[in-house]
Amino acid sequence: MAFLKVIPLEEALKVVLSFELPVKVEEVDLANALGRIVAEDVYSPTDVPPFDRATVDGYAVRAEDTFMASEASPVKLKVVGEVHAGEVPSIELGKGETVYISTGAMLPKNADAVIQFEDVERVNDEIIIQKPAYPGLGVMKKGADIEKGKLLIKKGTKLTFKETALLSAVGIHKVRVFKRPRVAVISTGNEVVLPGQELKPGQIYDINGRAITDAVNELGGEGIFIGIAQDNRDSLKELIERAIEVGDLIILSGGASGGMRDLTASVIEELGEVKVHGIAIQPGKPTIIGIVKGKPIFGLPGYPTSCLTNFTLLIAPLLLKSLGREGKVKKVKAKLKHKVFSVKGRRQFLPVKLEGNIAVPILKGSGAVTSFIDADGFIEIPENVESLDEGEEVEVILFSF
Amino acid sequence: MAFLKVIPLEEALKVVLSFELPVKVEEVDLANALGRIVAEDVYSPTDVPPFDRATVDGYAVRAEDTFMASEASPVKLKVVGEVHAGEVPSIELGKGETVYISTGAMLPKNADAVIQFEDVERVNDEIIIQKPAYPGLGVMKKGADIEKGKLLIKKGTKLTFKETALLSAVGIHKVRVFKRPRVAVISTGNEVVLPGQELKPGQIYDINGRAITDAVNELGGEGIFIGIAQDNRDSLKELIERAIEVGDLIILSGGASGGMRDLTASVIEELGEVKVHGIAIQPGKPTIIGIVKGKPIFGLPGYPTSCLTNFTLLIAPLLLKSLGREGKVKKVKAKLKHKVFSVKGRRQFLPVKLEGNIAVPILKGSGAVTSFIDADGFIEIPENVESLDEGEEVEVILFSF
Known part of the structure; x- marks a missing residue:
């Protein structure tokens, strides 16, 4: 078992993208x-349009009949009928002839222009034209908008x-x-209870279950919340087995304590195989990637911000790939609002809020729910960097799919 | 009947926003x-959190017990128990005492700091501390994340x-x-047929029905497509009456020809009241606003780009208002890619595509479906302006809700 043997993010991502989700x-x-x-x-x-179509109400003409028209010497054309939208014109225009045509109607044979009715004078069954019409005037040609x-x-x-x-x-x-890939979601922890239940002393409400399920839904998958596993082997095993039955992919989050993380890895190893346990990023170091009965399974950190950051970094790319949307993780460029510090040798991801094209770091700590709620995404502070300066250009990976 | 008596957009909008949709x-x-x-x-x-909570795995202490700790003179504390996440600690810390605590667990009484287990040495039932802990170390206080x-x-x-x-x-x-406001949508025109049906010569497929229905759905309403009305009084009346039964608001689009627009206004006047017929904007001049059996009814232009522009200008604000989202029509600032011209005295709206913060005008003409498909939104060229310059800052109203 790959037990907390940390590997680079890129290697972990290679393992993840080697998984194939069923494409339905x-x-x-x-x-x-x-x-x-x-x-x-x-x-x-x-x-x-599927035919040459009038774009105005007026008179369909053979443009060449009007070429000599001027104010001094107007051209007269004989009105030989009319054609309305939806009709097939029965008339073929002869020399010197015109028909009344309404917007959207099919041009009669030999007509190649439509003069707006406001631009001619109608006298009984004749129209008087004082200006030449060019071929194509008042017409949208067949296929001009979209070609077959x-x-x-x-x-x-x-x-x-x-x-x-x-x-x-x-x-x-x-x-x-x-079809939306089915993602089964499990929360873990003895202290975690479902919203709507009574909160006893020492307990907190589950956050990650809803957050991951709905993030999956937004991304185009189908999030299925399975339940909350207790901090013991039997409970974890039971919920993972239930998840395997309904999901194409399984995501666990928590437990927060070191002992619990080891338990999750050990149960996955019992049911299948742990491929990765430990990624050289902060947050996300204890993340688990495995496979059970051919289905990818992930163990994400318990803190909501850490959990969603790792979901976005590792799982979203796989889900997007299975939906034909490779590389569609959303990123924007922004300028850093103020200097931030990291520890040399630590590759860190930091939540930020966007104000226009300014990225404001959220420094509440990953334990705070509100830090991920307030965040529009996160930035990376590379391993060999100890600080990023105020005004420095950063790439923000968005919490939005 | 207010028959093609054009009024300014702001006046039309005042009429629209005076309508009350039922709020459910x-x-x-x-x-x-x-x-x-x-x-x-x-x-x-x-x-x-609902209680003071450990944010690391380690030892809960009374910080004051550690204030004198140094490498030269370490402090020893007695481990008197342990507390795990979800448990209510039964122990009250006495002077010189500590308990093992796991991440997420409730602090025992009198403890005000948690020292990570990596930072102490454990020898049997004692821990050895070489550095003071400050009150609040390793603790998230009750309500620190979200206050009641x-x-x-x-x-x-x-x-x-x-x-x-x-x-x-x-x-x-x-x-x-x-509850999503129910918006009943009717397309009109003898030449218009539903997708999936066979296209006979002279006919085109309906676009606006789907476009408006789904724009309403995206905005948070419930779009209900009623059908396509033929260019005659009986058909129009029948579909409007059906729409009134199911919708909180009714939207018609088309017909493209002048005669058809008049027919729509006349039928609305017969069934209820035309409040506005004619707005001093391009496109959208022949737009109709009325009320039938207490329900707002709109007649939008037939060309898809014109139709969606007027939907965004006039109807989206009313739907958003009824959803408690006043003023949430989305706008962004951008710079114009190249000079565009208008006619003096005409207040014009022009579709644009956004490339970063550059607005690229789409000049295919409103008859083209693809002009609205390609557009991210539209800009206004005011009445007294004949052109906007390359690089000029413009406000783009987005086709997105």
Whole structure:
């Protein structure tokens, strides 16, 4: 068993990304697709618009008939009919002819321009034109907006109302999306109780269970909270076995004490294999990475900020990969509000709050719930660095997916 | 009937914000609260932590017992027991006594510091201390993280995993959230068909129905797509009546042609009252605002970009207000990529794409679907302005809620 043999973050991440989560795809109706993640590149099956289309209310003409029009010598065209949106024009324009056309309607054969009705004078069944129309005036050509075969949406895209509208525009009403990977979440600790239960002396409410479950949900997975394991082998084993049944991936958090961390590692080793126990980062040194019955299992630190930092560093990349969203951990550049210190030889991650493009370090300590609640993300202080200066440019990894 | 009597945007907005949507509140379990909007300020019912808590594994001491400790003259304390997380310590520390304590455990009476076990030497039932401990070392005091009665979450907050974690931390498992206002959506036009149906010559697929429905869903409402009305009085009336039955607010879009817009206004006037028909903005001039059976009803332009711009300008503020989120339309500052022109006397809104803090105007024309799909939002070119310069600072109203 790899027992607290610390390895670099990059090596740990290599182990994590070597895991394969089952990729399952389902087809959903466009009406239920919002927020889902597209499982394949989507190409347009059609031209938009699918025909040359009037973009104004007016008169469809053969532009060449109007080339000689001027105020001094207007051109007259004969109105031979009308065509409305949704209709197929039965008329073919002859020389000197025009039809009334409404916005959105299909241009009749031979017409290549539409003059707005405000720009002509209508007298009985004739219109009088004082200015030439160029071919394409008042017309959106077939495929001008979206060409048939165009790549519309890339695999891994999270569907917002803009993408569902785009799919609607090309007539797609069913879309293949990734099934949400199922992530089973366990909290641990004798002192930890569920919200809604009575708090006895010495007890605290569970935070990580809800935090991880909902972070998974936001990321596009399905977080399933299993429960709280007591600080003993039987309870841990029972909950891990239940988690293995329902989850594609299992996340434990806590216990806070050294003895409890060892117990978690030992139970995972009994049920499967511990691949990593110890990462050379702060917080996160005692993080456990293992595999049980082919399913990745993680033991994260108990302090909420440490727990969520390690979730973001180690687990989010795997979940995103399984959703076709490699490298989509969100990062922004910012300038540090004030100098921060670290210990040489310690690779540290520090929560920060963003105020515009200023990163304000949160120095309450990882034990405080509020430090992760207030944080928009965290920055890295590398191993060989003892401090970062005020105004220094930093990369903020966001607590947001 | 206020028939195409154009009024300024601010006046139209005043009419809109005078409408009251029914405010309904429901209580949901914390497990189902992600993404919902909190209906009242939430205060902490408890202290976090609820007791003085060890933040390390080590020895709980009376700090004053250690004040004289030095390498030259170490202090010895007697280990009189141990206390683990979740337990209520039965021991009261006497002078010269200590107990082993694990992270997260409650401090025994009289203890006010915890020394990490790595920092002492243990010999049988004694520990040897070479350095003074200050009161508070290794301890998180009761309420230090969150004080009982503290405002945790403001009314109108959209719950992310950080807020659900925070509620969990204070033991709240049920939360009062706004019911999503029901918005009934109707598309109009003889040429418009639903995605998934066969496209006959002259027809196009509906875009606005899906776009508005899902924009409402993203904003925190419940979008309900009613269907596509044909360009005639009976069809329009039938769908509006159906929409009134299910929706708290009704949105129509299209038809593209002038005649169709007049028909919509006339049908709304028959069923209720047209309050506004015509706003001095481009796009959006023919927008209709009315009320039918006490329910606000909007007629938006047919072109998708125009439609969504007017949705964002006029309807989003009302929906946000009803969710306790006044003024939460999202705006960012950016610099214009290149010069853009407008017509003097025309108050124009122009879609832009954001590249970092650069706003790139999208000049495909409002008829193109792709112009709103590509856009992150839009900028305003005021009435008395004929152009905005390259590099000029602009405010971008985001297509995102």
